[in-house]
Amino acid sequence: MDITTETISSLRKQLIAGDIEAVDIVEALDERIKATEPSVHGYLRFDKERAIDQAKSADLSKPLGGIPIAIKDNINETDEFCTCGSKYLESYRAPYNATVIERLKDAGAYCYGRTNMDEFAMGSSTEHSAFQKTNNPWDKDRIPGGSSGGSASVVGARSAIAALGSDTGGSIRQPAALCGCVGMKPSYGMVSRYGLVAFASSLDQIGPFSRSVEDSALVLQAIAGYDPHENTSCREPVPNFSEHLGKSVKDLKIGVPKEYFGEGIDPEVRALVQKSIDWFSKEGAQVEETSLPHTKYAIAVYYIIATAEASSNLARFDGVRYGHRTSEATDPISTYLKSREEALGTEVKRRIILGTYVLSSGYYDAYYNRAQKVRALMKHDFDEAFKDFDLIVSPTSPTTAFKAGERLDNPLQMYLADVFTIAANAAGICALSLPCGFTQENLPVGLQLMGPRYGEPTLFQASHAYEQAHDWWKTIPSIA
Amino acid sequence: MEYEAVIGLEVHVQLKTRTKMFCGCANRYGDEPNQNTCPICLGYPGALPSPNKEAIVKTILAGRMLKCEIPDYSEFDRKNYFYPDMPKNYQTSQLHHPLCDKGEVALHKYAFPKESQENPEASLNKVVHLNHIHLEEDVAKSTHYDDHSRIDFNRAGTPLMEIVTEAEINSADEAYAFLKSLQQILIYGDVSDADMEKGQLRCDVNISVRPKGETKLGTKCEVKNMNSISGVRRALVHEIARQIEIVSSGGSITQETRRWNDALGETTVMRSKEDAHDYRYFTCPDLMGFQTRPSLFEEAGKRLPELPQEKKSRFMDSLDLSEYQAEVLASDRRLADYFEEALSKTKESVSVANYIINDFLATEPDLDSPKIPAQQFAELAELVKVGTISSKQAKQVMTYMFEEGGSPKDIVKAKGLVQISDTSSLEPLCQEAIDKNPKSVEDFRSGKKAAVNALKGYVMKQTKGKANPQLVDEILLRLLG
């Protein structure tokens, strides 16, 4: 077994056949982690002994029996730390399991390793983690993307089989593209958010990082489905995704939105994405240009709605019930002011201030209310487009991984990194990024496919077909 | 110059549910601190709310009892402000789409304080309109020590209904009557126990004064911290006087929040307008909006009780009770039910009402589980009706019922309380009364018909009260005639 080339499905076959044992996976991963982590720093914590215990007791008859999954550090698991990349939660121990953790365990998987992230998932480079910088496994001078940069980097570095992340404006797909792995953002409501530390409630979704599309479908199958703990959870039965794998893309109607191919795209990215689109045509899909007219407003809409919700969601980090409390507190007000000043990072403060501003008296209609209306129009654009097309295709990110520190002083430019991924969150639809080639500098490029809400089966079908016809995912970074 | 007060109330009502508003923790008072908590009501990272259907149904029921309009669609908003007893530092509440719009409460005579009921200036039957009713979550409870405070989150997240009136209450007595009427209706619907002293009903008042006839509103103050309905009345009497004094001596009112101190009988400044909140309301993205029709509206409809005033009218019109009797019995749904249970066994409604109001209530019974079965009052009324015992004896029977227990029939038998109703034994005694009281006989014959009572009293005394009084009357009149 070479752990760098295995997938969940290949490991499951070997486990079931008795060729390997679950603990062999832990040992092999441990070796790989030792080799890659000194340059990647994608994990915040991992506990090999605990993983071995869990591997030994794994029920191999379950769909993910014996498979370790790395978890972004903003998903609660009982008795584990859950820092969200923030000093504020450095000492917090989760007293409960997120629904996705319960579901993974029910499916026989176990959690191995907690991954780095931008503080409270706010960022596109993982440089806003309070604890460490994570490097891109393809070039350690570059960022891994964000906010789920830890999960993307360890799956990209092949030091995790699969991982969970969260995606509010592209936080799974953008780092997946930049790290050369498959990153999937399910439709809003498909995966329970219960236990995911909220950034922006109406946009957040948990989704898988994986080496292959098939693995993405396997993990989503395990974690998806109605959860009575979440009021916005979808009540529709979850389709069997595997049934849709292996079908061709013939006769699928694929839209190419012109707004996603304008200026500002790296020419190499553009060329690789175009090549992928040509492949779909060649395979018999009906590829046509389409329009999503409100695309240009996505960033504005996103930064108003996401920060507004975040300003409210993060108000609970107040130094009262858990987390950091300043030693200078003399009354409640100073407890809040100082605890938050001391323990929240600059980007988080910046977004809380912006979100508070757009909701404040006199500005609500001009900003928040207007943004909600434009959001409805964006959603309508997709509804109209999906009347004509099964899927929409675009680059995941306009550029490849940028150099560390490059955009730290310019928040607006950093925000623009999410330009192609935000719309799917705003519209609540599903989207997936998968590798579609490498640039001259050997940096991975991601192709984004978007499907209608609950259109995951077709999304997996087309992604899988593309993946099977290309060998991008089999290329391994030479970081170790 | 004459002034009038303009008062609006914000009434918070704890709903009777098993679980909290957005989580499955017990909605229960008196447990160990922080015993009924979970990630949701503690505002833990990652926890999400699930709305309690029962609390929504009860709020709609309150709205229907209070003649509100129930909009088809409702949703929750977040009200953002920091406070240590608020776990998420926003309160899930309703601003744009509350469960109930408008509504009203009529101020009936008996809702006013006793001493004001006969006051010709009391605004009997005035209708106070509601602005709306919305549903939200309660905050935790903090206790203050010398150098720190402690917080118990058991109450955090329990369902709380807020009833907001229009500013059309004009006196402390009206505010009192409003709260009494409201309380009665809420208890009737089993929406809340609504005990102000237990914090189940809490009331903040907004009050301003203006010269009578003026249409513009004066500057208002908010007054908080009243712990009983009479406390609200006292606070208002004081605050109205304070404001009138300031205004009439040429001063002006500062807009502020004041705290009522019931022991000192005064209000003091709590915070000024400069600290006014900017609540940054927005629709809660964790909660889906919901339709009130058909199911929630109909579920509330199934539970609509006969309201106190309707019941009172029925008691007067169909059961011949006086207004006072009807008012007392209808004032408490349990008492009314008890009364009606007795009436399933007799038609003597007036007698039964008298027994319950004059005698039974004097024993301060536990109306949740009364020791005396209601049917016993029916049995008693029947015994009087058929003449087995006199009304006077009925009183004696009740004394035994309350003190020793047992059914009226058994008591009558055991204590030998049967009324003497045969002429052959009473006639000799009546003759004896006439013979021994010539003065009374003379008075009677000279026209003082009331003198017969002295003769009757003699017979009653001789029979230890067992003689049938009507029969004694008949015999005496016949012998004297």
Place this chain on the structure above:
Amino acid sequence: MSAEKIDVHYVAKLARIELSDSEAEAFSSQLADVVAHVQELNEVDLSKADSLIEQQGAGENHLREDEPFPGLPRDPVLANAPESSEGEIVMPKIVE
């Protein structure tokens, strides 16, 4: 809607975050950039938006039955608290 200068100190006070002067200054100009960027929303024709939002609002009710559900044991709750005493969470004194 015009791009007004954000009163960062007022907003920070609402958000209960103390900012240093240099932080406030940096935020002020960075947020001005963001606010200037979002002004582009002014050009959008919103005439169809309200009816679209209304359509999205309609759906079936997702409400919880009033059944108890186990909560948390007290120990981990108190262990997470910065300070606690006799089962309660301790705060610097609240003066109302």
